[in-house]
Amino acid sequence: MRERMSNLSSMLPRDRMERLSGWGESIHGMGYVYRPTTIDGIREAFALARERGVSIALRGAGRSYGDAALGSENIVLDLTRMNRILNWDPERGVVVCEPGVTIKQLWQYVLGEGWWPYVVSGTMFPTLGGAAAMNIHGKNNFAVGTIGDHIKAFDLMLPSGEILPCDRTQNADIFHAAIGGFGVLGVFLSLTLELKRIHSGNLRVTPLVVRNWREMFTVFEERLPQSDYLVGWVDCFATGTGAGRGQIHQANYLTEGEDPIPAQTLRVENQELPDTLFGVLPKSVMWRLMRPFVNDIGMRLINTAKYYASVRSHGHAHLQSHAGFAFLLDYVPNWKKSYGAGGLIQYQSFIPKETAQTAFASLIQLCQHRDIIPYLGVFKRHHPDPFLMTHAVDGYSLALDFKVTERNRAALWNLAAEMDAIVLAAGGRFYFAKDSVLHPSRLQAYLSEERVQRFLQLKRRLDPDNILQTDLYRRIFHEASPYNAASSSSQLPQPPAVGSSSRV
Numbered sequence: 146m147r148e149r150m151s152n153l154s155s156m157l158p159r160d161r162m163e164r165l166s167g168w169g170e171s172i173h174g175m176g177y178v179y180r181p182t183t184i185d186g187i188r189e190a191f192a193l194a195r196e197r198g199v200s201i202a203l204r205g206a207g208r209s210y211g212d213a214a215l216g217s218e219n220i221v222l223d224l225t226r227m228n229r230i231l232n233w234d235p236e237r238g239v240v241v242c243e244p245g246v247t248i249k250q251l252w253q254y255v256l257g258e259g260w261w262p263y264v265v266s267g268t269m270f271p272t273l274g275g276a277a278a279m280n281i282h283g284k285n286n287f288a289v290g291t292i293g294d295h296i297k298a299f300d301l302m303l304p305s306g307e308i309l310p311c312d313r314t315q316n317a318d319i320f321h322a323a324i325g326g327f328g329v330l331g332v333f334l335s336l337t338l339e340l341k342r343i344h345s346g347n348l349r350v351t352p353l354v355v356r357n358w359r360e361m362f363t364v365f366e367e368r369l370p371q372s373d374y375l376v377g378w379v380d381c382f383a384t385g386t387g388a389g390r391g392q393i394h395q396a397n398y399l400t401e402g403e404d405p406i407p408a409q410t411l412r413v414e415n416q417e418l419p420d421t422l423f424g425v426l427p428k429s430v431m432w433r434l435m436r437p438f439v440n441d442i443g444m445r446l447i448n449t450a451k452y453y454a455s456v457r458s459h460g461h462a463h464l465q466s467h468a469g470f471a472f473l474l475d476y477v478p479n480w481k482k483s484y485g486a487g488g489l490i491q492y493q494s495f496i497p498k499e500t501a502q503t504a505f506a507s508l509i510q511l512c513q514h515r516d517i518i519p520y521l522g523v524f525k526r527h528h529p530d531p532f533l534m535t536h537a538v539d540g541y542s543l544a545l546d547f548k549v550t551e552r553n554r555a556a557l558w559n560l561a562a563e564m565d566a567i568v569l570a571a572g573g574r575f576y577f578a579k580d581s582v583l584h585p586s587r588l589q590a591y592l593s594e595e596r597v598q599r600f601l602q603l604k605r606r607l608d609p610d611n612i613l614q615t616d617l618y619r620r621i622f623h624e625a626s627p628y629n630a631a632s633s634s635s636q637l638p639q640p641p642a643v644g645s646s647s648r649v
Contacts, residue, residue: 280536
């Protein structure tokens, strides 16, 4: 099948061929990129794929870390030019957007009238179509759930060209499967979202230092009832009695009347992240200055310095803009380039509250033992959601950033397999938006065979010719797919070589 697609894809226009990467830039693929601006343009792409016998991968801003938005040797449908806000009701806080609208466009459009998206990611640049397909969560997941919990309805185009209106009562099974369905059931044409009323452009943020894993979990549980947002940073280099040490940031909305100048703080220009550091150094060059420190020695020093700086700021509340608090990943443009040519992967696991502390401690100990230590650890609290392919649990997540080099690549993929075993033993789950390394044998172990087969049967109904495929879908779902003869293998997938395609 792959050989047949490769031969037929050679009939596609060569000038459409582009090298694409996951956001972490550790995985790449060559695809034939089309950028429609209309519904008819999407239909034409599906007709072309059917005529040429190739598949289509949907791509928004390409902010998934791994291969979720890649379609090697096939058509990649980039939807970023379908970026209109179609309707806005400032009285009810309900907005209708095309799939290419970014989180940045959305919050800038509605902020001045006192609204903010319920759920945003750590960067403002993902598209809403991509955010819905991955069912993103934020630092307030424990309180408000995922973005899917605030999508009221959407129109979904199937590969046949049929358009299905979906909400919690009409086509409800498709509604709950396409949200979090990583873009292989259909194309979001429009999404209707509810937003959060806010009374200030600022949040009250309180930093709290924690000395170990026990304190991290204890403070989180104590602060949950009084917080609108909670996020923890973990020093993954710390060992012994200091293992799990780090800092928690609690943030709360200001109530009506607390902000004496809301009309000012709600202005977009007062939310923008600064372009310079200390008013002098352009942030656009900072990744170059960071690169000499993005190694084990440098990051150990940075993590240690950050921890002791957090001790000094413990408990001192301050005001911070919504954008400043929410979009930490955007403070340094292109910071990922500081990781070097091999890029990075993020390994994020979601583990029930009963087993999370032991499991996370074991994960970090394993990384330290294998001498492949994550340079960043981010800790969040979650609760379950009703979506079919959900990653959520009543528990916690730990997101770990690993530098990828040609030298450590195979060992890192093997480490990830060992980490998977710890996560699964603890009843944990994984998140497709962050994944680069999950083996197909792990899929049913955490989602259950019944859930996976229900999703794939729905895909077969909506996409009988299996036109919608991504590299992630082929990597993880091939063995379970009803389109393919079942096969099994005890071999772990080998990591793609540096600079190679992510094809499986």
